[in-house]
Amino acid sequence: MKRIYNNFLLLLICLSGFSACDDVMDTHKAFIEGGEIIYAPKPDTIFFVAGKNRIELNYEISKAPNVKFINVYWNNGNGSLIEPLELSSGTEKGKIYINNLEEKSYTFTVELQDSYGHKSLKTTGIGSSYGDNYQASLSERRISRMTTSDDGGIIEWNIASEDLVRNEIKYTNADGEEVFLKMDAEKSSLLCPGAKPGGFVEFRSAYIPEEACVDTFYTAWVRSDELGMIFPHVYTMEEADRQNWELLYYDNTDPEEGKPEYILDNNPSSYWHSNYRDGQQKPYPFTFVIDMKDELMVGKLGAMSRENNYYTKGISYYISDDDEFTAGNPDGNHWTYIGEIELLKQNGMQWSEVITSTLEKQVKGRYLKIICTSGHGASHLGAIAEITVQKVTAIDGEDL
Incomplete structure (x- = not known):
């Protein structure tokens, strides 16, 4: 009986195996119908x-x-x-x-x-x-400053934007030749060999949106002079001869303390002083008009404080090329603002540059108006030892 049972159990196991094989074949049958599938190689x-x-x-x-x-x-x-x-x-x-x-x-x-x-x-x-959307988001890297050197011109740039790879620059050198330069984004200044004083550059910026991008996006070309930027002219200057200068107008003085004409006497020990007497005090500004006798192109502005008494601080300078001064009226002429100086609390002559835009226009004039605008102390106390200017004698090596 036991033997019959064992044989029967063996038969059941065999039947189950055949059934399982049929199930496996059913699973793969769909993939081998029509023959084996062959694949081409994949890219590495x-x-x-x-x-x-x-x-x-x-x-x-x-x-x-x-x-x-x-x-x-x-x-x-x-x-x-x-x-x-x-x-x-x-x-x-x-x-x-x-x-x-x-x-x-x-x-x-x-x-x-x-x-x-x-x-x-x-x-x-x-x-x-x-x-186009990415292109529209781009702007050129702006110029911070342009200067002139013995080797040509130097351009200093603002901080580079993200994605910027370089700037491209073109200009005409002093020999009339076209020059093309590239400057990487990590740099902040560029020497332009042979650039001529008074000259401009054209520039544009190159961007890539992703590293190794196959195409470069460019901003439009921009002329620096249209942004008010050029390589500055080189000005040769010398201090003006004040021997014949004449004071035409002043609106405040204390003659017992310091006469107004002392600002032109080339003596650092003498000085003009504002009126500080009780009841006669007047606050800033104080105005003077000077006849320089010659029509000058002014390049630098000079002033000297009263020695060891530093009352006046701010002075503004104006020039007029009118044929004559309107007597008694400091506002009667056509005046061009040429700059200002802020005097430090120190002795000796102090200098300030004429504003660049005025220099570039080569403004000239015979009459000089100075306005003392502020002081280091009380609003009615002002004192100046000397007023002068430096005149331009040559531009880029060529005499005026």
């Missing part, structure tokens, strides 16, 4: 690089001489590119461009196809296309 590597309304696909494929096409799909298959390949039995690297792409990010599906129509397993990757 693919990666995508951003561009301007395009994306660059880079690939590396090994031992695939029968592969004849690379198929690329995007936008859920609505976009596609079939590109023929010629591969060897070794390792091949190459790139193709997917053009006319809208500005956005894309997910790509890539497969290889051999000469028999077999396709590889699919590989995916991500890339971005940039266009």
Whole structure:
């Protein structure tokens, strides 16, 4: 009886095994119907690089001489590119461009196809296309300052924006030759060899939105002179001869303390002083008009405080090229503001530059008006030992 039971149990096990085999075959049957599936080789590597309304696909494929096409799909298959390949039995690297792409990010599906129509397993990757929106966000790197040197001109730049890779500059040198320069974004100054004083540059900025982007985005060319920037002229100056200068007008003085004409006597020990007597005090400003006798182009402004008494602080300078001074009326002439000086609490002559815009216009005049605008102390106390200017005698080496 026991033997019959064992035989029966063995029969059940065999029947169960046959049933299990049938189930496994059923599972694989769908995959082998019509024969074995053959795949073309996959790319070893693919990666995508951003561009301007395009994306660059880079690939590396090994031992695939029968592969004849690379198929690329995007936008859920609505976009596609079939590109023929010629591969060897070794390792091949190459790139193709997917053009006319809208500005956005894309997910790509890539497969290889051999000469028999077999396709590889699919590989995916991500890339971005940039266009008008990115372009509209860009602005040129601005110039901070332009100076003139013995070697030409120097441009100093503001801080670089994100994505900036370089600036491009072009100008005409002193020999009349066109010069083209490039300056990397990490630099903040650029020497322009042979740039001529008074000359301008044209410049633009180059950007890439991603590292290794295949296309560079440029801002429009800009002329520096249209932004009020040029390589400054070189001015040769000397102090004006004040021997014949004449004081024509003043509106405040204490003659017992210091006469107004003392500001022109070339004596540091003498000085003009405002009226500080009780009942006669007058607050700033104090005005003087001087006839320089010659029409001068003024390059620097000079003033000297009363020795060891530093009352006056701010002085503004104006010049007039009118034929004559309107007697008694300091506002009767046409005056051009040429600059100011802020006197420090120290002895000796102090100098200040005439404003650049006035120098560039080469403004000249015979009459000089100075207005003492502020003091270091009480609002009615003012004192000056000397007033003078430096005149321009030559511009860029050429005598006036």
